[in-house]
Amino acid sequence: MKRTTRFRPHSVTRENRADGSILLTSNYLLGPVAEKTGAWLHHWASEAPDRVFLAERYGAGWRRESYVSVLEKVRAIGASLLARGMGPDTPILIMSGNGIDHGLLSLAAQYVGVPTAPVAEQYSLVHGAHGRLRGAIELLKPKMAYVVDADLYVEALGLDALAGVEIVSSRQGHVIGVTPFEELLTGDGSVDLDAAYAQVTPDTVGKILMTSGSTSSPKGVLTTQRMMCTNQTQLADALPFLRDRPPRIVDWLPWNHVFGGSHNFNMMLANGGSLYIDDGKPVKGLFERTLENLSLVTGTAAFNVPVGFGMLLAALRADGGLRQRFFEDLDLVFYAGASLPQDVWTGFEQMAMEVKGEVPLMTSSWGLTETAPATMMQMEPTERSGIVGVPLTGVTMKLLPDDDLRCEVRVKGPNVMTGYFEDPEKTKDAFDEEGFFITGDAMAFIDPADPNKGMRFDGRISDDFKLLTGTWVRAAQLRLDMLAHLAPLASDLVITGADRNQIGVMIFPDRAELQREGFELHEDGGALTCKLLQGEIHRRLAARAREISGSSTLISRAIVLSEPPSMPEGEMTAKGNLNFRKVLTRRKDLLERLYNDADPAVTLA
Template sequence: MDQAVLDKTLAPFRPAELMPIDLDVTHRDDGAILIASRIPLAAYNANLPGAFAERAATSGDKPALAFREGEAWRYVSYAGLKRDMDAATQWLLGAPAGPVLILAPNSAAFAVMTFAAQASGRAVCPVSVTYAALGGDFGRLAHVITKVRPAVIFAEDTRASAAALQHLDLGEAVIVTTNPDQLSKPSIAYADLLATAPTPAVAASIAALKPDDRAALMLTSGSTGLPKVVPITFRNLAANSIQCMQTIGKAAGWDNVMLDWLPWHHAAGAFVLRATLLEGGTLHVDEGKPVPGLFDASVRNLRDVSVRYFNNVPLGYAMLADALEQDAVLRKTFFKDMRLMLYGGAGLSQTVYDRIQAMAVRETGHRIMMTSGYGMTETVSAFMVIHFETDKVGLGLPAPGSLVKLQPVGDRYEVRVKGPQVTAGYLDEPEKTAAAFDEEGFYRTGDLALFHDPGDPAQGLVFAGRAAEEFKLSSGTWVYGGALRDGLLKALSPHVTDLVLCDDGRPYLGVMLWAKPDAPRALLEEGLAVFNRSQSGGAARVRRALVLREPPSPNAHEISDKGTINRRAVIDRRAAEVDRLFADDPDAEVMVVS
């Protein structure tokens, strides 16, 4: 056994305060399995604007948010945020009723408008700035505006969104921006909101909020079409926050120094912002992203700020592993205080996990707890978490208050869930809402799972595919896309950053790859051949492969702001490359695999 792997296996985990395992597992006659934690859900305050007001009163001048400006950090205090939130809330109380749509990057103004909207009794709808920067007919943004019907649109910097705002029918929405001179449509300066003098009406509005009031309108990824709008209540938000606090909160230390890049318009990023501000921590906003050319900014920030908790998507961890192996200073600062690393539960490569743990052991003498946060927009964020020591990647176990049903699908289980964090459905889409829940009211995730050890459920669940990623070849044979993709990434690591399986109705399996610039073709071909020899069925063997020269395009929705690949968008946009894969006489760049 390789010495690094041996050291990683024998080294103890660095101490982390995690929730103990106490499971209730019920096997039903219909084959379904119900699994829940016996640990009760802790009490929580559903009035989140009220909870933030209490936190700001006790934290005062403590830094709440930090933004990189050159070589230094600019800090915004809790008192400063609260002052601006109260001013914006007062202004909103006098504005027309309706949701507040936010088009902004992660910024202090984004945080201010989020809490101000909720404090004034309005749902906030955060939208990716790429929706307003894509050009064309701005179809996705038009769809969201039509669905949400916002009363106020906060477009922080209209230099990026001016064309969309000018082109689209915004109804009666009032535009608020930091630079109204960029628009010909009437708009209000954000500075005018901040100059509004708060009255007792602000505190009265906050006190009147109810747990089942609508707090947010979050968008799904839209990977199979236009995004759905998910209404989220204060109860949903607060319940999910306390679930995560109970399972891993002490180890994560959201009341401590944080550094995170996840976009706040997405469920996972919104959770980080909410948890840090409600717990009294300091969130350093990482302007980097896990994509080539932008991850360097994250590396610079990680060399500068040591944190106890790190959160990223699988692609980000693959890039982090490369950076850590090449940078001794980064290894030192990254592992110095680290207690917990979180990844999206469905896709982390075991190989990447092992590489990072081997470096952790060499740097600290300990392994570092790596946990998954498995959830989706419809569940606010994670409802399953790895809160126990393990070297196996997976989905973990249910958080308190979550009842998970594992519904048999062949030799696997579809994951379904009930709990106070689960949305009631989609905005004005009764048919899609009905399809999203089963006859017992469990939300259908569409994800498939297995137990690591069926005889020991306490070892947790492992991802076993996503129904939407499974497709048939022309022979009628199913391709289990999620599991195959994970296996291929492991076989091709560290030479490939991501890949897409192709394609429905084809005679055999092809794959399009994003490889590192220095990855030799011979190594890729060898990795694919080794992978094929490990597969028992022909549908799981890759017959052809093509390295893509152009990186995934955010503007074409091929990659999300979280760094996840939209398989369908890639295949549809790159139809010519797909045709090359399956051509009768393939060109020289297409790898024909044995």
Template sequence: MPSPAFRDVEFPPVDLVIETRADGSIVMTPREALQIENASVPAGLARQASLQPDKTHLAERPTNGEGWRSVSFAEVKAAADAVTQWLIDLDPEPGRPVMILSGNSINHAIMRYGAMGAGVPVCPVSENYALMGGAGGYERLRHVVDLVRPAVIFAEDGTACGPAIKAVAPQGSLILTGGPCDLPSTRLADVLATPPGAAVTARIASLAPDAPAAYMLTSGSTGRPKAVIQTQRMITANLYQGWQVLGRAAGWDDVLLEWLPWSHVSGAFSSMAAAIFGGTYYIDAGKPMPGRFDETIRNLREVPLKYFTNVPAGYAMLADALEDDEVLRRTFFKDLRLMLYGGAGLPQPLYDRIQALAISETGKRVFFTTGYGATETTSGCMSIYFMSEQVGIGLPMPGLSVKMVPAGDRYELRMKGPMITPGYLDQPELNATLRDEDDFYRIGDTARFHNPENPDEGLAFAGRLAEEFKLDTGTWVSGGALRAEIVATLSPCIADTVICGENRPYLALLAWPNPKGLAELTGTDGLPLEELLRHPAVTEAIRSRLADHNAAASGSSQRIGRFAFLTEPPNAEAHEVSDKGTINQSIAKQRRAADIEALYAATPGPGIIDLLARPAAQKPSGDAS
């Protein structure tokens, strides 16, 4: 029986110019030209404030958590203009940014647009840098402060962030807070009382498109965070390429509700898309973490959406809630036309669960898409904007050329376009190797065609070069691609996994369990997690699925030798899990060193599923191992 149709969603036709070069490299470029209507984000905000001044632009829960506090486009524009005028009067040293040490909030947005309007770069930093680093001397925050040398540090919660600011703020930095603070500081309310003059309009009109507009921090998964320079040209190019292929279908001019942090590019992108395309953006204080996702569910019961975005871990939690809550199902699927996932591949069983719920509620499926990019490409610059049910990274959007350089059975990806960064702040050695001889940015990932005979079907992610490592045999392992495959293979038994094996004789897995998936597998309800993990049905399911995976594997770079569950959740304070809900593999391995040693013990202990040992009856004659 054929699958039900997707709910209506319209994409432009795929039309690529494909060049195959003598060295085997392939360059793909969309034929459709990139069309940009606003020269800067502040100009886009000004346009919306003039077109629809009374429309709600931003909404957030007040301190008591009841109802929504909302502000219109006109109100956001007026407050941002006050900040712009204040910064023009302050006249900070060129290039020194406004550091925004805050979660997502209306005040955060006002500070960002006000600083951008003044031509002062913004550097949004997760509050976790200030709230979770006291014992270590706020090392991560100190590194960022030393790197970007902020002229102004805005901390919405001056009380909570005060100790960190006192410890790391450079001499001469002005401290700006949203409320009480023990440090000498200026209140945001006083800044917002600044009357904007004609200089504000003139400054926004004269913004240099290639001057730094933001310093966006990399995740630091392979070292200390770097500050990526983003310009107004980059940001508007990226926003408009997304608008041309996804934004109209997604309803960026309609209603959005998101939790993704604005200190990362994915969250920053969506909030700025709402600003320049005229959307109402509800700020979700929830996160895809135990105890934090209930807030997202509460918000989704109240706010119908055409478009929803999350990481796979968030979709897993959402599927659990949708299956148990009829009111949530009805509201969530009422207007929904498009869902986007990012950060990792979406496991097929999870995709099937959500589509089954959509079909039950509406009679149709809802299209899933994804974006692909990096902080250095502003945000996602490739996407699935064509009908496909294959998990992948899509195709380049207008304005982007992608070069694919042969690398064994894969291609290394390189990119060129106006959304690509000019470089890292104060990193000349890195900047010297950022691009190849044709000026294509080396993003560090690999990909394959889903169908080499038909490139229009898009690309599949094939691994991150930085996540590759060698077994002690010298065999290379593509850790990122393998992790995505394993999560899909073991779904819904596990939530995520750590791939182990560097300089070891074989691969092994540490995995965080998905309690609800395990309960369904065992047919039990209310069983303690420790008992679930030891349940024979769970052991057999893990062993059987990994055995099937190993049987289909091409060699030791994919075969799994041992498996163990982790019972301690990923630790956000230790930066083991990012603000986006993704696992930092390198930090996880450092923190779980004892668990990794147990995986490789000569005799596996309790709780370790050993796929290396074979029953005696299966050993060939003379095999003494």
């Protein structure tokens, strides 16, 4: 199969240290780094003034903003912020999802040195999640908050925590006392805008990004201009085709998350690309909008989570015209969030070969909100999913191997944060004695004898647990394995067994799939019972048990949960990730039932 020749070969140095740790670094030098995001905007407004930078759906077509128009509006908004006395200590809370006005406000704030703090729109739109929103407000103490539609967000805007905060909205509706976004676009000639821009340095905080809270309470990551600008140089070093021609994406990934808001957004800005905002999502009822958007515009790169690529693959199989348009100009297929199922990977490869005679670079990377995010990337073509590659330029990785050749990962580099907002204690705990950021993630070499073959993600150290026998269970990898074995019945699941004799699984079912399959479900105190469903789960667990050996991966029991994970209760983050500890704590009665062999809701392998 012919794969793209437009890639940078892996070249890393491995240093085995006397204390048993391993240092891994790239042999390539870090390229030139912009001083601040405003420098990118000025460059492309001069070099390609009429090229589309941002676009969003408007009626049957798109509202488009060119580089020169974005620069003009950013400067006007920046002047309005300065005239209000805003600066480094007056964050702007952005409560809405992706949109052009959201992007303009973010860039304007960065232009004059005012931090923005985008939070998940679900925190405002879901009544039960207002506690998360209130917590962010109390931490950040913003001077301004932005929503795209005041009527839509009216309940959240009524929170006492927002008293005294200027509310800005693109659509004011019937809400009293809201500043129209257009007012910011009038600017203010009384301020020295250029002087304020000149004072923005690489150390200036551009954004405060909230962590997901999947392992602890959300923290505010101080994201500096240096972090964002360095990371885009690192990405372009790894993906040389970004510099060959301006990239284009049709992208839904949320800007409150570092993947969508820093990685993808800034990739377009840094390389003179075009970002068409996809107002669809890979969920029922919204994915059709994504397909409509792709029928109008397709990209040179495709970013998505695995479930999104799975849905897209099925749609491309059914629509030959869309398939042709999607692949004909495609350089990159990039997945993140979890490992891409191999059958989806293979499906994209085969389609690409049919359409253009070669496979674009299919890849993933690894990083965290604290690392801006990309820190490792699979830069070479590969035939399998799940590899996150090697360190990017300028990064030093410290690996602490355990007995199973799995390594705890720590990192250092100019893309790594200096600390958490208003939390010196957690900042101190986040770094080791050598200044490496303690990620809490684990990796394993694809080939221990050749670090250039890359590494694969091997879960969170904190997710691992021991059985009473002393056997370690690598819960993250086991969860992925079980999701594959139980597909499509399970939408998600939690691995159990800490301080017990056996491993179990608590299953969040895909209710729509179960209904399509004709299972008659009965609720029983938080669990679901169904003889046919439990029989199918037993069959799959028993078949898997015959294929494996050892107690560290043997699933002996299962229970199906009737209630989906709750965002208000902290069981699920805004990104859709489970907080395993919260699930186990909140549903401790069901956990106890899981280990009762006589309980009718329990399926034994």
